[in-house]
Amino acid sequence: MSTAIKPKHIGRNISRIRELRDMKQEALAIAIGTNQQSISIIEGSESVDEEKLKKIAEALGVTPEAIKNFSEEAVFNIIGNTYNDDSSSIKNYNCTFNPLDKLIESIEKNEKLYERLIQVEKDKAAYLEKLLDKK
Known part of the structure; x- marks a missing residue:
């Protein structure tokens, strides 16, 4: 051997x-x-x-x-x-914010944007009517 x-x-x-x-x-x-x-x-x-x-x-x-x-x-x-497996220690991985609050916040922002868009369209229509009336 x-x-x-x-x-x-x-x-x-x-x-x-x-x-x-x-x-x-x-x-x-x-x-x-x-x-x-x-x-x-x-x-x-x-x-x-x-x-x-x-x-x-x-x-x-x-x-x-x-x-x-x-x-x-x-x-x-x-x-x-x-x-190192830290499964024995308890860790806190929670969010620092509430996701639902963030969702509601974004919905409210979208609503405000739509309202502004509608107002701009109304203003534009009023301006065009004013121009037509002058002629």
Whole structure:
């Protein structure tokens, strides 16, 4: 039985980082100037040449070393240690205003605008009648 350390699967690391970034293969392909099939092949391979790795790392917003040393266990540990579920504490997320009051306020504003519009139309009609009477 061999005790040699198994090399990291770079393609799988790229795939997981891409998925964690909520990025599709096609989007990554466009970002590095290739096609989706190439990304699929890269993600299936154990190693990637340094130049491609740099381009992929830049598109994913990480360093090439982060891709090489990526560990899902570390990600889950970080999330587990930093995520704080405040469901035990009671929070008050009430509105600072009454929505019905705001609705009534807007209806009243609309009524005033309609009244002004009607008054303008009445004034216009009266002015036109006055002009016709002069002729």
